[in-house]
Amino acid sequence: MKKRLISVIPALAAILTLVSCSPAAPSSSASPAGQPSGSSQQPPAEQANYQPVTFHVMIRGTADTFGVPRTAEIQAKTVKDRWNIDLKYEMVDKNTYNEKVTAKFAAADFPSILYYGDAKVIQNAIDSKVFVPVTKAVMSPEYDNVDRQLYFIRWYQNGEYYGFNYHSGAPETINLRGDWLKNLNMEVPKNPEELKEVIAAMTNNDPDQNGKNDTYGLTMQGDLGMTGQFWSMFLPAPRIIPTKGAGLYIDSKDNTVKTILDDVPNMEKALAWFNSLYQEGILDPMYVTLKQQDVEAKFVSNQSGVWVKEIGGLPSRLAQIQNNVPDAEIVAMPPVETVSGVTNYDLVAFKSDCYFMTKDAPDVERGYELLKYLYGKEGIYAEAYGEEGVEYSLQGGAFQWLNEEARERSNPARVISSYLDLQLLDPIPVVENAFQAIQAMASWIRILPLTPQQQSPTTS
Amino acid sequence: MLEGVTQIIVGEKPVDYYQQVLQEAKDIGLDSIVSDVNQVFQKG
Amino acid sequence: MQRKSLSNRLFQFGLICYMLLLSAIMLLPLVNVLCLSLEPNYIAIEPGRLHLIPQKITLKAYEDIFRNGQIMRSFGNSIFITVAGSLLGTLFTAMMGYGLCHTHIKGIHFVSYMILFTMMFSGGIIPSYILVKNLGLMNSLWAMVLPSMMSAYNVILMRSFFRSLPPELAESALIDGCNEMQTFVLIILPLSKAILATILLFYAVGRWNSFFDGVMYITDQAKKPMQVILREILIMSDNVDTSGDLDVGMNVKMATAFVTVLPILCVYPFLQKYFTKGVMLGAVKG
Numbered sequence: 001m002k003k004r005l006i007s008v009i010p011a012l013a014a015i016l017t018l019v020s021c022s023p024a025a026p027s028s029s030a031s032p033a034g035q036p037s038g039s040s041q042q043p044p045a046e047q048a049n050y051q052p053v054t055f056h057v058m059i060r061g062t063a064d065t066f067g068v069p070r071t072a073e074i075q076a077k078t079v080k081d082r083w084n085i086d087l088k089y090e091m092v093d094k095n096t097y098n099e100k101v102t103a104k105f106a107a108a109d110f111p112s113i114l115y116y117g118d119a120k121v122i123q124n125a126i127d128s129k130v131f132v133p134v135t136k137a138v139m140s141p142e143y144d145n146v147d148r149q150l151y152f153i154r155w156y157q158n159g160e161y162y163g164f165n166y167h168s169g170a171p172e173t174i175n176l177r178g179d180w181l182k183n184l185n186m187e188v189p190k191n192p193e194e195l196k197e198v199i200a201a202m203t204n205n206d207p208d209q210n211g212k213n214d215t216y217g218l219t220m221q222g223d224l225g226m227t228g229q230f231w232s233m234f235l236p237a238p239r240i241i242p243t244k245g246a247g248l249y250i251d252s253k254d255n256t257v258k259t260i261l262d263d264v265p266n267m268e269k270a271l272a273w274f275n276s277l278y279q280e281g282i283l284d285p286m287y288v289t290l291k292q293q294d295v296e297a298k299f300v301s302n303q304s305g306v307w308v309k310e311i312g313g314l315p316s317r318l319a320q321i322q323n324n325v326p327d328a329e330i331v332a333m334p335p336v337e338t339v340s341g342v343t344n345y346d347l348v349a350f351k352s353d354c355y356f357m358t359k360d361a362p363d364v365e366r367g368y369e370l371l372k373y374l375y376g377k378e379g380i381y382a383e384a385y386g387e388e389g390v391e392y393s394l395q396g397g398a399f400q401w402l403n404e405e406a407r408e409r410s411n412p413a414r415v416i417s418s419y420l421d422l423q424l425l426d427p428i429p430v431v432e433n434a435f436q437a438i439q440a441m442a443s444w445i446r447i448l449p450l451t452p453q454q455q456s457p458t459t460s
Numbered sequence: 461m462l463e464g465v466t467q468i469i470v471g472e473k474p475v476d477y478y479q480q481v482l483q484e485a486k487d488i489g490l491d492s493i494v495s496d497v498n499q500v501f502q503k504g
Numbered sequence: 505m506q507r508k509s510l511s512n513r514l515f516q517f518g519l520i521c522y523m524l525l526l527s528a529i530m531l532l533p534l535v536n537v538l539c540l541s542l543e544p545n546y547i548a549i550e551p552g553r554l555h556l557i558p559q560k561i562t563l564k565a566y567e568d569i570f571r572n573g574q575i576m577r578s579f580g581n582s583i584f585i586t587v588a589g590s591l592l593g594t595l596f597t598a599m600m601g602y603g604l605c606h607t608h609i610k611g612i613h614f615v616s617y618m619i620l621f622t623m624m625f626s627g628g629i630i631p632s633y634i635l636v637k638n639l640g641l642m643n644s645l646w647a648m649v650l651p652s653m654m655s656a657y658n659v660i661l662m663r664s665f666f667r668s669l670p671p672e673l674a675e676s677a678l679i680d681g682c683n684e685m686q687t688f689v690l691i692i693l694p695l696s697k698a699i700l701a702t703i704l705l706f707y708a709v710g711r712w713n714s715f716f717d718g719v720m721y722i723t724d725q726a727k728k729p730m731q732v733i734l735r736e737i738l739i740m741s742d743n744v745d746t747s748g749d750l751d752v753g754m755n756v757k758m759a760t761a762f763v764t765v766l767p768i769l770c771v772y773p774f775l776q777k778y779f780t781k782g783v784m785l786g787a788v789k790g
Contacts, residue, residue: 056723090723093739100720103633109642223462243462246493257498259490261461261482268478274469286552288466294551297754301550323546 050084053362055370058090058104058111060097070391070409071383078382079373083366105130110358112367117353122155126162131356133160137368142376151419155354163354166375167417171335171345172239173434174229175314177305178329180207188331188437192233192273195306195333196282202305203282208325218277219284219304221295226308232344233336234270235260239344242267252340266339311434312413318430332434377422380414385425392425399425461485532556534765537758541565545753565759574725575733575760581645582712582730583767589649589711594704597654598696601662602688616663623656629720636721647721648714648729655710658703665699666692705775712768734764 072089079085090111092100101116110130116122125131138152138161148161155163176198181188184207189195199217201207207215220227228239235242237249237260247260261267277283284290284304299307300320309317314330321328335343355375361367373379385392391406392399401407407426415422416431424431464481467473482490539555540548544562548555569575604616627635632651641647669692677687693700715731722728728736737760 088723089725091725091736092719093736095739096716096719099629103630103720106630107634107637109633109637222466224465243465246490248494248497257494259494261485261490264479264482267482268475271465271468271478272475275471275475278470283469285470288470297549297551301546303550303552320546320549323544 050363050366052084052086053366054086054088055079055112055361055367056088056090057113057374058092058101059115060094061091070386070406074382074387075374075379078378079370082373083369085366085370087370110360112358112361113371114356114358115353116356119352122163122352122354122356125356125358126155126157130358131162132359132361132364133162134164134357134368134371135159135161136365137161137164137371140368140372142372145421146419154352155356163352163356164371164375165354165419167414167419171434172226172229172308172310173332173345173437175307175309175330175332175434177202177207178331179325179327180305181331182329183207183209188333190334191336192230195233196273196277199277199306200280200282207305208302214303216284216298216304217282218306219290219295219298220287221292222288222290225292226295229308229344230274231260231270232338234266234273234339236263236266236338236340236342238338238342238346242270310413310417311431312411312416314430314434315412315428330430330433332437334437377420380418380420380422381425384412384415385410394425401426537762541755541759541762543755545755548754548758562755565753565755566763568756569759569763575730575763577726578728578730578733579763581727584645585648585714585729586708586711588645589653590704590707592649593653593655593658593707593711594700597658597662597703597707598693598700599688600654600659602666602692604659604663605666619656619659623660633720642721643723643727645722645727648711648717652714652717655706658706662699662703665696669695701775705772708771709768730764734760 072087076087079087098118101114101121104110105121105125122131138148151165152161152163154165155161174195176188180202181198184198184201184205186198186201187194189198202215202217204213206213220230224241224243228241231242232238232240236251237247240247240249240260242261248257249260250256251258274283278285284298287295290298295304295307296309296317298304300317302321302325311332318328318330321330335345337343355371357364357367357371386406386409388394389402391403391410392401394400401410410426412424412426412428412431415424461481461484464473464477464484468475468477468481535556536554539558542558542561542563542565543555544560544564547559600619604612604619606612626632636642636647636651639650641650673691673695674687677691678684682690713731714729715735718729718732722732738757
């Protein structure tokens, strides 16, 4: 008996293995927490008209794995209640995203909605009708106040819009430690010369008043990433880094594409400025070895006083600094007009990155509604703040957080970077200050179109 | 390009070394990139 | 007891110093990670110095980890993948290795060459993805166990070991009335504990560290293994899509890394003797 049992066990193991090759049971719906879909007991009127469908949304990024992923939960519940959609998010980190998309496309395993930025692949997908038009979503009344020519033009072909843009981006400003400026009795600089004086003072004059000579005014990345705002103070294009993407820009005077590298006098001015910072010992000499995280770490740990960052990213960093220095402040430098009239903060729209709906979307009409919800006002507020009545309350127009964890997790960046005219529900001083600083421009965003070929291969 | 720019910033080379850096970029095809992009851009 | 000569003692002393130095160098990164995980974030992110002794100790990072359902769930996923993958992998590798020993079977050499071929050539990501999808394993933990269950190298190792066993053992079992399966389970496997433990350890470490399969085949956040979640946490601040990305604290990242590596650290010392013995088992005869 024992011998028979022993001989049978390996065979059983093989059978179990084969049995487990059966198609995976549909997993529970959208919430990455694996919670059941948020369908209500009594289907509301809208849902009752729809058959249940599953939308698979693939995006590049990392889920908020710390804390409950409430955004997906809230969005899943809403779309289930309204359109009987089971929402399944798939988040893939940026380093493996392209490989996974390639593999899925090769296997004809298309998600319903996909975020992508590789222009060649997108064009192939449009030509082979893998991507379906989203014209109806773009042309809906909610977007009548949006400049469609600007935000959706990139993938407008043959009378149809294919890409659903999700944001305009927010300005990346040159930010300074406001408390250090106060300690040094200095004003926010307005031009490269004043900025250099501030950087020098922050290096030499003990701005944090700790008695130690342990600060640099400026540090930056070794590959010159996030330094476009400095270069553009001298060059005729906004936010441009000479060592990336051949330095191409559109010269609005004659409407041709040029490279800033050819503008030798202004390039030499910019180089001389950086060189003078280094020679005077006020630019961190270790900068050549630093990566983006290192530059941020130095700013947040009171080792440097100037940092370029998108406005939406300032609140969380200020909170980190204030753990150690409760009186810390961050102020934004106003934009500096370049030699061509644009400013060093002007944004470039016309990027390839968009959301696309594929032919495997189970219901195209509901897909339009889903896109408008996820990347419209409601979806953005859900991502930024959570659910009214759970995470926050808006009684009589006054915003109040209902729990501390939600406040710590809140991310207003989507609100700030949306092309919709959205207001921050919970005004944040450092963000308001940054917006005020850039109000000096005639309009705080001047969007300049960028040709597809100007996309660096690394942006997709 | 990055190496040349970095050498100028840290003072290993003078600022006018940039012209040599630019020439090296042109030698590997900078001008043809600009003209290709212009062709596509003008087509619209 | 024979007194050791002076040169002997000096040599021992030098050897001990050298090994201590080597150990310190190897332990430094681990100590650094542990120290960062115990510090508050505003101390942990200070660049420009080595964190070896915490300036201030807090367990908040570990509290965050164990309070977070996602981390513990991914821990469970990794344990399942490791246990199932190691046990099944070891069992089937042993079965295949033993089968390949029977050189009298026609076509056995062809099968051996096919296995060797897979050591040198692979289909790549796309065919693997298509295969897993067509097998219905997408978004299933079994996608991280079954397709890569057996390693050709380990099969060869097993085969070499089984060949070193006296064939008379199997013959005498067959004479006594055992069938092939009983011979394998009752006679061969008990004699192969060392190599089995070695292969089990190889598979366990490989499964625990597997990450790419998790990224490619698992879509549901709740099913992702620990390594994928760890990677997401570690690169969260590099996220370019979300403007004003939320940054997980450095202390939390290091705590997650430490928690991920801890099980292997705990298990490895007990299996190390099998590891060192077993690597040579398939190679050195007599």
